[in-house]
Amino acid sequence: MNIGYLGPKGSFSEEALQLFLATQSDLLEPPLNLMPFTTIPKLLIACQNLEIEGAFVPLENSTEGQVGVTMDMLGQTESLYIMREFIFPVDQCLITAQPLHLAQIEQVYSHEQALGQCRDFLETHLAQAEQLSCPSTAEAVTKIAQNPAQPWAAIGPRRAAEIYNLHCKSEKIQDSMLNATRFIFVGHHLAEMNEEDKTSLLIITGDTPGALAHALQEFALRNINLSRIESRPSKKKLGEYVFFVDIDGYVFSPSIQEALWALKDKGVSTKLLGSYPKEKLSAKE
Numbered sequence: 001m002n003i004g005y006l007g008p009k010g011s012f013s014e015e016a017l018q019l020f021l022a023t024q025s026d027l028l029e030p031p032l033n034l035m036p037f038t039t040i041p042k043l044l045i046a047c048q049n050l051e052i053e054g055a056f057v058p059l060e061n062s063t064e065g066q067v068g069v070t071m072d073m074l075g076q077t078e079s080l081y082i083m084r085e086f087i088f089p090v091d092q093c094l095i096t097a098q099p100l101h102l103a104q105i106e107q108v109y110s111h112e113q114a115l116g117q118c119r120d121f122l123e124t125h126l127a128q129a130e131q132l133s134c135p136s137t138a139e140a141v142t143k144i145a146q147n148p149a150q151p152w153a154a155i156g157p158r159r160a161a162e163i164y165n166l167h168c169k170s171e172k173i174q175d176s177m178l179n180a181t182r183f184i185f186v187g188h189h190l191a192e193m194n195e196e197d198k199t200s201l202l203i204i205t206g207d208t209p210g211a212l213a214h215a216l217q218e219f220a221l222r223n224i225n226l227s228r229i230e231s232r233p234s235k236k237k238l239g240e241y242v243f244f245v246d247i248d249g250y251v252f253s254p255s256i257q258e259a260l261w262a263l264k265d266k267g268v269s270t271k272l273l274g275s276y277p278k279e280k281l282s283a284k285e
């Protein structure tokens with residue numbers, strides 16, 4: 001079974017995927033082949049085109065918020081379902097090729113999410129350094145490995161420093177010690193019903209007073225708990241948004257089915273993104 005992740009080797013995605021797989025003997029059929037992709041859109045499109053059986057992607061971070069590209073791709077792709085979620089604690093390290101002083105570092109490379117998670121550290125200790133964004137933290141780390149004579153640093157996982165034989169200058173440099181990223185495993189089927197599930201939906205309402213409130217009321221009326229709501233630009237018109245909501249329960253439960261029919265009657269379009277077991281504890285706890 002081929003499973004894709006945002007690479008290269010050593011990314012947080014790969015590390016989280018390895019831990020996730022260790023907990024999922026029933027979902028995935030061995031032998032498992034883990035395939036790195038350079039971007040999240042390429043990865044999810046490969047999954048949609050059945051080139052791989054599953055994709056493991058970040059969805060949101062406790063410090064930096066939504067991973068917009070994952071949400072947008074979930075909205076655009078067809079026949080993909082979120083089958084599992086996995087919460088992974090993220091500790092960021094400052095990685096160099098040689099033992100540089102902080103004041104000597106001229107450029108810092110990382111994924112935008114990671115730069116955002118370390119904003120305080122960067123402002124306080126590396127204000128002189130230019131921040132440059134890379135497709136992943138591991139990609140940033142390989143850039144440092146390939147240019148060992150440059151006064152550059154990367155922000156990324158400790159494991160990536162070990163894989164690429166680099167120096168971990170400062171550890172746990174993220175702004176919050178409770179920094180964690182929610183990953184999702186996306187596949188081609190709806191997950192089966194479990195003891196405690198959640199359902200993710202994309203909701204598109206009209207632009208009229210109370211439209212969103214009226215849509216959400218259908219859940220409240222049926223005592224369905226809403227655990228998350230986020231908006232993304234519709235990409236059609238400035239100021240127009242679509243909504244990503246998570247509700248408690250399995251999609252084929254009578255109350256959720258009733259709510260979905262009621263939304264249809266109100267002219268609200270919904271797209272089912274998945275129904276899957278709710279994760280309770282983080283992997284490292």
Ligand SMILES: O=C(O)C(=O)C[C@]1(C(=O)O)C=C[C@@H](O)C=C1
Pocket residue numbers: 006010011012013014058061067090111113114135136137138181
């Ligand atoms: O760049 C990586 O290492 C990734 O796996 C991506 C990613 C993300 O997009 O959120 C994953 C976890 C961390 O929050 C930082 C970066």
